[in-house]
Amino acid sequence: xxxxxxxxxxxxQIAQSIRxxxxxxxxxxxxxxxxxxxxxxQFSVSRPTVREALKRLAAQNLIRTQRGAxxxxxxxxxxxxxxxxxxxxxxxxxLSMNAISFDVACEARYALERxxxxxxxxxxxxxxxxxxxxxxxxxxxxxxxxxAFCASDVTFHRALVDxxxxxxxxxxxxxxxxxxxxxMNMITFSARSRDIILGLHxxxxxxxxxxxxxxxxxxxxxxxxxxxxxxxxxxxxRAAHS
Amino acid sequence: xxxxxxxxxxxxQIAQSIRxxxxxxxxxxxxxxxxxxxxxxQFSVSRPTVREALKRLAAQNLIRTQRGAxxxxxxxxxxxxxxxxxxxxxxxxxLSMNAISFDVACEARYALERxxxxxxxxxxxxxxxxxxxxxxxxxxxxxxxxxAFCASDVTFHRALVDxxxxxxxxxxxxxxxxxxxxxMNMITFSARSRDIILGLHxxxxxxxxxxxxxxxxxxxxxxxxxxxxxxxxxxxxRAAHS
DNA sequence: GTTTCTTCATATGTCTGACATTTAGGATTT
DNA sequence: AAATCCTAAATGTCAGACATATGAAGAAAC
Numbered sequence: 001x002x003x004x005x006x007x008x009x010x011x012x013q014i015a016q017s018i019r020x021x022x023x024x025x026x027x028x029x030x031x032x033x034x035x036x037x038x039x040x041x042q043f044s045v046s047r048p049t050v051r052e053a054l055k056r057l058a059a060q061n062l063i064r065t066q067r068g069a070x071x072x073x074x075x076x077x078x079x080x081x082x083x084x085x086x087x088x089x090x091x092x093x094x095l096s097m098n099a100i101s102f103d104v105a106c107e108a109r110y111a112l113e114r115x116x117x118x119x120x121x122x123x124x125x126x127x128x129x130x131x132x133x134x135x136x137x138x139x140x141x142x143x144x145x146x147x148a149f150c151a152s153d154v155t156f157h158r159a160l161v162d163x164x165x166x167x168x169x170x171x172x173x174x175x176x177x178x179x180x181x182x183x184m185n186m187i188t189f190s191a192r193s194r195d196i197i198l199g200l201h202x203x204x205x206x207x208x209x210x211x212x213x214x215x216x217x218x219x220x221x222x223x224x225x226x227x228x229x230x231x232x233x234x235x236x237x238r239a240a241h242s
Numbered sequence: 243x244x245x246x247x248x249x250x251x252x253x254x255q256i257a258q259s260i261r262x263x264x265x266x267x268x269x270x271x272x273x274x275x276x277x278x279x280x281x282x283x284q285f286s287v288s289r290p291t292v293r294e295a296l297k298r299l300a301a302q303n304l305i306r307t308q309r310g311a312x313x314x315x316x317x318x319x320x321x322x323x324x325x326x327x328x329x330x331x332x333x334x335x336x337l338s339m340n341a342i343s344f345d346v347a348c349e350a351r352y353a354l355e356r357x358x359x360x361x362x363x364x365x366x367x368x369x370x371x372x373x374x375x376x377x378x379x380x381x382x383x384x385x386x387x388x389x390a391f392c393a394s395d396v397t398f399h400r401a402l403v404d405x406x407x408x409x410x411x412x413x414x415x416x417x418x419x420x421x422x423x424x425x426m427n428m429i430t431f432s433a434r435s436r437d438i439i440l441g442l443h444x445x446x447x448x449x450x451x452x453x454x455x456x457x458x459x460x461x462x463x464x465x466x467x468x469x470x471x472x473x474x475x476x477x478x479x480r481a482a483h484s
Numbered sequence: 485g486t487t488t489c490t491t492c493a494t495a496t497g498t499c500t501g502a503c504a505t506t507t508a509g510g511a512t513t514t
Numbered sequence: 515a516a517a518t519c520c521t522a523a524a525t526g527t528c529a530g531a532c533a534t535a536t537g538a539a540g541a542a543a544c
Contacts, residue, residue, distance in 0.1 A: 009497070010498075011498095015301070019331075022335075023331070023334065023335065029339055035523080035524060035525085036524080037524090045499085047499090047500090048293075048498070048499075049497085049499085051290075051294060051525090051526090052293060052297045053297075055253060055294045056297050056298065056300065056301035057301070058298065059297075059302055062335070065524095066507090066525080067507070067524065067525045067526070068507030068524065068525080069507050070507070070508055070509090070524080071506075071507070071525060072523095072525080077339055078332070078335045078336050078339050079340075083332055086332055087332065089265070090302075090325055090328050090329065091413075091414075093325075094322070094413065095410070098322070098409075100409070100410060104409065108410035111357040112357055112411070114357060115353040115356060116353055164353075166350050166353070167346065169353060169354070171336065172333075172350065172414060172417070175414070251525095251526070251527095252527075253526085277494080277495060277496085288527065288529070289529090290527075290529095291527065293496090294526095307495095308536090309496045309497070309534075310496075310535045310537060311492090311493065311494045311535085311538070312537050313494080313495050313535080314494095
């Protein structure tokens with residue numbers, strides 16, 4: 001059923017070959033790859049072709065290049081921050097290109113957030129609580145734009161996720177939460193909506209402060225159902241759009 | 243504190259410029275970009291430089307290229323499958339390069355899986371149940387290698403996640419689950435361990451069949467604690483390694 | 485008139501060779 | 515001994531050329 005082995009571009013092949021070497025551990029973090037000329041000779045291609053392959057890898061943050069005498073391409077240490085960014089752009093595109101409904105994205109997001117609620121209740125630090133309170137303070141400002149409100153919302157929920165104290169969870173979830181921001185930005189929040197959300201945010205922060213997993217969970221559940229209902233009522237009329 | 247605005251490579255700038263156009267909606271899915279020569283003229287650079295920029299975008303699955311008279315670079319429709327692959331490679335690298343402990347990764351994974359357990363219990367289809375049962379059948383074969391056992395485990399858990407019926411969740415979680423496989427492969431499973439895991443898998447499948455969220459959750463919880471204890475006892479002696 | 489074949493224009497894929505720029509380290513000078 | 519200059523090596527960029535794939539227009543056959 002699949003296409004009969006159309007040989008890919010040379011640059012793609014070379015990129016895959018080097019990628020395999022990195023993933024397979026034959027090239028370690030910090031290692032320097034052979035120079036472009038040497039690679040060209042090894043793979044029996046020209047330098048521009050090698051360069052295209054290297055650019056592909058650079059786009060995935062797998063390598064970084066340095067100019068100069070001792071320069072070259074080095075296997076990059078993929079930091080959480082870089083991985084975050086990649087995940088956010090991928091997730092954002094995925095959501096925007098596949099006509100994901102707000103409802104489905106919202107369900108996924110709150111399912112994931114509730115997954116780390118118990119961990120957050122057990123491990124939250126003072127500093128993380130302060131962040132939550134600070135964002136609540138921002139969200140209660142009367143003249144805040146919708147965009148700023150959403151941005152603060154993202155920060156709040158990221159802090160909530162970070163409070164779980166598991167970097168892998170933070171990485172996975174930050175992508176999901178931030179990717180939803182464009183969708184959230186489509187919603188205009190009335191003063192009354194903001195009050196309700198603010199109340200639930202406060203409830204969450206209180207529950208975390210008292211290390212109360214059940215309270216955190218129920219507040220998140222309420223927040224989810226309120227957000228989804230709000231979106232349904234606001235977005236329903238414009239559903240016939242592309 | 244940040245580096246003083248070192249201007250990036252031309253190819254990186256051009257790639258970013260086109261990326262912005264795609265993310266910002268000025269280029270829509272299916273749109274054809276100008277030809278390489280035209281782009282070279284627009285950005286006042288040479289064709290190889292444009293090509294390096296395009297390869298960067300191609301590496302992120304943002305565009306796809308076609309040869310021939312009506313060929314060119316087209317804005318790609320980012321499918322779930324492609325997004326999956328990207329996420330898996332990113333997650334795998336992240337885990338391997340940051341010396342994530344098995345324990346932390348495991349905690350994250352089961353937290354996420356438990357998040358979709360209630361949804362799966364409510365929505366699982368007959369076909370998904372059959373997949374779960376089939377994998378349980380595979381896992382009960384006596385002469386299965388550890389790798390095959392782990393691979394089947396991944397399939398089982400992916401089916402569990404898919405049963406939640408939320409593509410966004412599936413996308414996020416499949417990455418997390420598959421990225422853990424290299425870590426899982428470091429564990430050797432005794433016959434007794436396999437029996438226990440198999441029993442818990444059966445328990446999960448049964449609970450899903452009866453649409454029992456609590457049962458699913460408790461089985462997953464037990465599986466998590468068993469897996470983490472198993473890993474602790476097996477991997478602890480070799481902790482002083484790199 | 486319709487179908488089939490050929491030709492052609494156009495675009496990507498690749499190669500060659502060159503020059504520009506950055507950078508570390510050695511050679512030279514003070 | 516220290517500061518400076520020089521050089522070599524590597525990436526970054528350019529120009530032009532040829533190879534190859536592919537859809538479309540035009541020509542030939544029915």
